[in-house]
Amino acid sequence: LTVLNAGRRYLKAEDLSGKVFVTSGLGGMSGAQAKAAVIAGCVGIIAEVDEAALLKRHKQGWLMEISNNLDHCIARLREARKKKIALSLGYHGNVVDLWERLVHELDTTGELLVDLGSDQTSCHNPFNGGYYPVQLGFEEGKQLLSSNPGKFRTLVQESLKRHVAAINKLADKGMFFWDYGNAFLLEAQRAGADVAKKGADKTEFRYPSYVQHIMG
Numbered sequence: 001l002t003v004l005n006a007g008r009r010y011l012k013a014e015d016l017s018g019k020v021f022v023t024s025g026l027g028g029m030s031g032a033q034a035k036a037a038v039i040a041g042c043v044g045i046i047a048e049v050d051e052a053a054l055l056k057r058h059k060q061g062w063l064m065e066i067s068n069n070l071d072h073c074i075a076r077l078r079e080a081r082k083k084k085i086a087l088s089l090g091y092h093g094n095v096v097d098l099w100e101r102l103v104h105e106l107d108t109t110g111e112l113l114v115d116l117g118s119d120q121t122s123c124h125n126p127f128n129g130g131y132y133p134v135q136l137g138f139e140e141g142k143q144l145l146s147s148n149p150g151k152f153r154t155l156v157q158e159s160l161k162r163h164v165a166a167i168n169k170l171a172d173k174g175m176f177f178w179d180y181g182n183a184f185l186l187e188a189q190r191a192g193a194d195v196a197k198k199g200a201d202k203t204e205f206r207y208p209s210y211v212q213h214i215m216g
Contacts (some may be wrong), residue, residue, distance in 0.1 A: 002180075003040040003154045005133075005214045006116050010176035012047045012055055016042040017084040018152065019115040020077060022102065024095035026063065030120030034063040034088035042116075044088045045073060047095035049138040054090045068092040070101050096134035096159055100167035106173060111125050114170060117177040119163075120212070124183040131187070133159035157191035164193035171207070179209045 019042040023033050026048040027039045034057055037044020048054050055062040065088060067073050073091050080087040091098055099197070105113055122130030132141040133155035145152045171177050177183045186204045188195050197204040208214070 001059070002210050002214055003036045003042065003116070006118075006176065006178060006210075007040065007042070008159055009214060011172075016040045019043070019087070020045065020081055020094075020113060021118075021122060022098065022114045023118045024098075025120035025122070025182075026041045026057045026090060027122070031057050033120060034080075034090065037088050037101060038064065038086045043077060043086070044076060045075060045091060045098065046088065047091045047093060048100045049092075049132045049141075051092055055093050057090065058151040062088070064088045064089045066090045066092060069098065073098070074101065074113070075205065082122040083211060093160075094113040094132065095121070096163045099170070100162060103166045104168050107172065111167065112170065112173045112175060114175050117170065117175055118180045118196055119165060119184045120180050120182055121184065123187045124181065126160075126183075126187050131156055131160070134162060135159060136162045160188045161193045162182075164188045164195055168194060168206075177207045178214060179205065179207055181210060 005019060007013045007019060011019065021037050021042050023045045024047040026034065026046055029214050032047050034044055058066055067089060074083050075088060076089055102114055105111055124130065129145060132138060135155050136144060152199050167177050185207060195205045
């Protein structure tokens, strides 16, 4: 319902075939995102750093395909988008890399390859394993979290700034992003990322919350 209503509200579309939804997280509640994309009829690319979560969702049948190669992900995205095939593709990697690759595609080809975007990393708990920084691999990140939590925190905040910078570039060209109630925008703001709503109160964000704006 969230994905369908986001399409209705922001894309003015009842039919999401050929539309692309990019997000992250395939763990607990976030694991339903892959299934939601296919039910809604769109192309869903969902990033996840933990291979165990990816394999679990694939085994359940909630996730159709898995890839750790961004070139392959972009190729499959283009193909499914063109043919209007419903697809859920799990990218085994950091979502920041995926967002930055989509910016690269925009910069080099002029194509905006994503229509809808969100995030379901556990940003309510970003410094204790809920969000992994793009600068490190998953296992490296876990080791640093254990050995030097202060450094891990710094890298998470740097990663959040990159994360938002990429989203902002795509949103400026017409991609619609929303907060999925996971404290992503709040933690990004605390990290110094550009998420404030221009000309508004400091507690207002440039992107909407799914509760008030989409489900409401």
